[in-house]
Amino acid sequence: MEQTVIKTVNLSKRYSGLWSKTTVDAVKNLSLEVNKGEIFGFLGPNGAGKTTTIKILLGIIYPTQGEAYVLGTPAGDPKTHFKLSYLPENPYFYDYMTGEEILSFYAQLFGIGEPERSKRIKELLGRVGLSRAASQPIRTYSKGMQQRIGLAQCLLNDPELLILDEPTAGLDPIAHIDIRDMILDLRDKGKTLFVCSHQLSDVEAVCDRVAILKNGEMARLGKLDELLAGGTVEMIAERVENGILDQLKALGGQAHLHEGKLFVQQPDDDSIGAVIDLVRKNGGRIISVLPQRRSLEDLFVETIQGGKSA
Amino acid sequence: MNATLAIARATFGEAIRKRVLLIILLVALLILLVTPAFEVLAVREQKTILTSFGLGIIQLAGALIAIILCINMIPQEIERRTIYTILSKPVLRHHFVLGKFLGAMQTLAFAFLLMGVAFMLVMYLTLREIDPKVVKGLIMFFFQSSLLAGVTLFFSTFASPLVNFFLSGGTFLVGNILSNFLNTIEKNPQVGSMTRIPVQILVLLMPNFANFNVQNPIINPEQQLTDETAYLVQTVAYGGVYICLLLVAAVLIFNQREM
Numbered sequence: 001m002e003q004t005v006i007k008t009v010n011l012s013k014r015y016s017g018l019w020s021k022t023t024v025d026a027v028k029n030l031s032l033e034v035n036k037g038e039i040f041g042f043l044g045p046n047g048a049g050k051t052t053t054i055k056i057l058l059g060i061i062y063p064t065q066g067e068a069y070v071l072g073t074p075a076g077d078p079k080t081h082f083k084l085s086y087l088p089e090n091p092y093f094y095d096y097m098t099g100e101e102i103l104s105f106y107a108q109l110f111g112i113g114e115p116e117r118s119k120r121i122k123e124l125l126g127r128v129g130l131s132r133a134a135s136q137p138i139r140t141y142s143k144g145m146q147q148r149i150g151l152a153q154c155l156l157n158d159p160e161l162l163i164l165d166e167p168t169a170g171l172d173p174i175a176h177i178d179i180r181d182m183i184l185d186l187r188d189k190g191k192t193l194f195v196c197s198h199q200l201s202d203v204e205a206v207c208d209r210v211a212i213l214k215n216g217e218m219a220r221l222g223k224l225d226e227l228l229a230g231g232t233v234e235m236i237a238e239r240v241e242n243g244i245l246d247q248l249k250a251l252g253g254q255a256h257l258h259e260g261k262l263f264v265q266q267p268d269d270d271s272i273g274a275v276i277d278l279v280r281k282n283g284g285r286i287i288s289v290l291p292q293r294r295s296l297e298d299l300f301v302e303t304i305q306g307g308k309s310a
Numbered sequence: 311m312n313a314t315l316a317i318a319r320a321t322f323g324e325a326i327r328k329r330v331l332l333i334i335l336l337v338a339l340l341i342l343l344v345t346p347a348f349e350v351l352a353v354r355e356q357k358t359i360l361t362s363f364g365l366g367i368i369q370l371a372g373a374l375i376a377i378i379l380c381i382n383m384i385p386q387e388i389e390r391r392t393i394y395t396i397l398s399k400p401v402l403r404h405h406f407v408l409g410k411f412l413g414a415m416q417t418l419a420f421a422f423l424l425m426g427v428a429f430m431l432v433m434y435l436t437l438r439e440i441d442p443k444v445v446k447g448l449i450m451f452f453f454q455s456s457l458l459a460g461v462t463l464f465f466s467t468f469a470s471p472l473v474n475f476f477l478s479g480g481t482f483l484v485g486n487i488l489s490n491f492l493n494t495i496e497k498n499p500q501v502g503s504m505t506r507i508p509v510q511i512l513v514l515l516m517p518n519f520a521n522f523n524v525q526n527p528i529i530n531p532e533q534q535l536t537d538e539t540a541y542l543v544q545t546v547a548y549g550g551v552y553i554c555l556l557l558v559a560a561v562l563i564f565n566q567r568e569m
């Protein structure tokens with residue numbers, strides 16, 4: 001059986017201003033489960049409630065309603081924090097410290113003592129490619145280097161679960177690929193990753209499952225393959241008469257003839273069988289049938305802009 | 311405890327790089343160094359004046375450093391989001407608050423050490439002696455500003471830095487004069503219990519900063535101590551207990567706080 005690493009049940013968070021009467025329902029009735037060993041993409045446009053959900057999982061804020069469990073314990077239990085790590089959105093570190101010093105600081109928060117501490121820091125600095133910048137103050141680091149030190153900070157405790165909030169935001173393409181490789185590498189080591197992002201191309205390449213959040217509510221949830229499947233199916237055939245076009249269109253798709261070739265596009269693969277039968281019965285020859293996998297971007301845009309009550 | 315000390319060290323490291331604090335420290339040091347230039351008084355008076363003035367400057371600088379350091383301590387961690395990575399580690403919120411306070415105390419100790427050494431050097435060069443009262447005064451003012459740091463840190467769990475500046479500054483002023491005020495009232499038979507009792511309660515609740523002013527012969531001219539050591543120990547113990555209560559209250563509020 002798959003182990004559940006993160007679980008939320010009807011999680012809701014309402015921010016209410018202390019002085020003003022305005023309230024924001026940042027997260028509404030969110031229920032999800034993240035399984036051990038998977039890369040879970042937590043998607044949604046800006047303001048959808050991703051960071052809010054993460055903060056609840058870490059016990060930095062408290063839910064207004066519902067429950068959240070992390071590694072089997074209620075969210076915010078500091079003992080559980082030995083086994084997880086968090087990379088915040090646009091992380092900021094005490095910038096007077098050097099890379100080495102900041103890692104030493106975080107290692108002490110885990111209670112990692114010497115000589116283990118120095119050994120691990122040295123190893124991690126190498127792993128994120130910051131060995132040479134180790135004794136420079138973080139003030140002098142580029143955005144990409146800060147993100148790397150953030151990742152190194154996440155790996156100090158060899159965590160079971162990593163929660164990454166927009167890990168590739170503001171990075172150049174090479175750094176994107178580096179971070180993506182590290183994420184995959186961590187998954188291969190059996191870690192669970194909860195990755196929050198609106199950088200869809202990155203997510204598409206690595207995630208096993210995704211949730212799409214819209215205005216605080218779950219709009220889509222599922223295996224990436226399944227969500228992206230069920231797109232249109234395209235068929236190309238030849239030797240068909242003009243007369244069957246109307247019959248084909250009655251099957252729910254689009255059809256047109258062009259230079260003796262028939263192009264049919266069906267909205268899903270349920271009806272494609274009937275199309276094939278019809279073409280064969282009329283003596284046509286089928287050249288190809290191709291399911292058109294949607295891109296995550298299509299799905300995302302469709303989910304966010306589509307029906308209000310998704 | 312490991313985590314608490316690491317947070318304290320990081321806080322100190324950051325504090326001593328803060329420009330405002332360095333400027334306050336520098337100005338205080340400068341004033342201390344030029345004080346002997348005002349040689350208008352007879353030698354006997356000079357000693358009293360020099361002592362009072364120097365300790366006064368150090369007290370003021372200590373108080374300013376305590377307030378300015380602590381009004382921003384927690385708000386800035388939240389604003390810069392550095393607190394998120396810290397609280398995502400196995401760190402309890404009370405470790406965080408305690409670490410911040412210890413870091414503030416370490417910063418104050420550093421400032422007092424610098425100012426104290428400079429002051430005693432000046433004293434020695436002008437008077438060829440160092441009054442042991444000065445050392446005791448320095449120690450008492452260090453604890454006084456630590457108590458003030460505790461007050462400010464407590465307020466900072468719910469007040470914005472600007473509001474906190476006035477809250478803490480006000481508390482410091484009132485806490486410095488309140489017990490003198492009570493003395494005056496108690497000596498005056500015309501003041502009835504309707505006035506006296508509320509003031510007594512206030513004195514009991516407010517941090518009594520005046521206790522720590524014992525070494526200043528101008529502020530407390532009539533204070534005659536039979537057992538000075540006992541009094542000093544008592545006052546420091548009072549400060550310690552008060553700080554503990556403040557930190558407990560700060561943690562209780564901070565535990566509920568959302569960031």
Ligand SMILES: Nc1ncnc2c1ncn2[C@@H]1O[C@H](COP(=O)(O)OP(=O)(O)O)[C@@H](O)[C@H]1O
Pocket residue numbers: 015016024025026044045046047048049050051052053569
């Ligand atoms: N501390 C806060 N107080 C009030 N509203 C907030 C606070 N934090 C976030 N919000 C609001 O909650 C919504 C969700 O924000 P957030 O979780 O940061 O979204 P995301 O990370 O998906 O971009 C937004 O409308 C945001 O303005």
Ligand SMILES: [Mg+2]
Pocket residue numbers: 047050051052089165
């Ligand atoms: Mg966010």
